[in-house]
Amino acid sequence: MEITKIIERDNWELMVPGRIDGAAANQLEVEVLAAIRAGAKEIFINLSQAEWICSAGIRVLLQYHRQMKTNGKSLLVTRPSPGISEILEMTGFKNVIVEEARPGGAR
């Protein structure tokens, strides 16, 4: 699995495609930590091309969502695919972690 990065100043978008299994969750954590170290103020995890996400992946999202929020920054999921949406809904995290659609936004 290859995570694609789009960086605009301190705004990072990480596109995570396919199946987010345990190994992919570790990979995602490495990329999120790199973004934080590089001074990202907003991190968007684009899950439009992701098929499913395991609990280890959800823990990465939640952990760094909390950490960023505590530091006055943000980490949010954008454009979750139907499969991802359903899983986040199952865990009760969907409303917390998914960015509200921005009217006219490209994201």
Add this chain to the structure above:
Amino acid sequence: MSLDAPGRGRGKPAAGPGNLEVSLHHLASEIPLVHEALDELAGRHGLPARCVARLHLALEEHLANIIAHGGKPGPAGSITVRFALEPAALRVEIEDDAVPFNPLEAPAVNTALPLEEKPLGGLGIHLIRKSVDELEYRRAGNRNVLVMKNRLTAR
């Protein structure tokens, strides 16, 4: 029934095209073998994507739990996964030699808690319960056997 050593890296048909068996060690790096076997079966029979994706997720969670908490990390432990296509469902049996553990008895996760109080543990079993239509556990000798079944409906 397979007498092969685990970790061979490929699924093999058991008793017909709708059956597939995979063996692995207690190594996270071998979990993808099980996903590959499910992909092969799903492709061969054109199984509905959502039903299959939910089984991938449930298998990932259950296998990761066995490997992380089963008490037999590494090549010493063995897990066997058997897929069986039934007329209206896909049945998956996961047999392992880890410590006795019945995921059906794990406490439920309260998903309604506010974010700050939400636990980060216990999510895996919660996802298994939500992703499969039928779940059964039994202890057979010194092995755990979990059976997951998903109906072959598109939705």
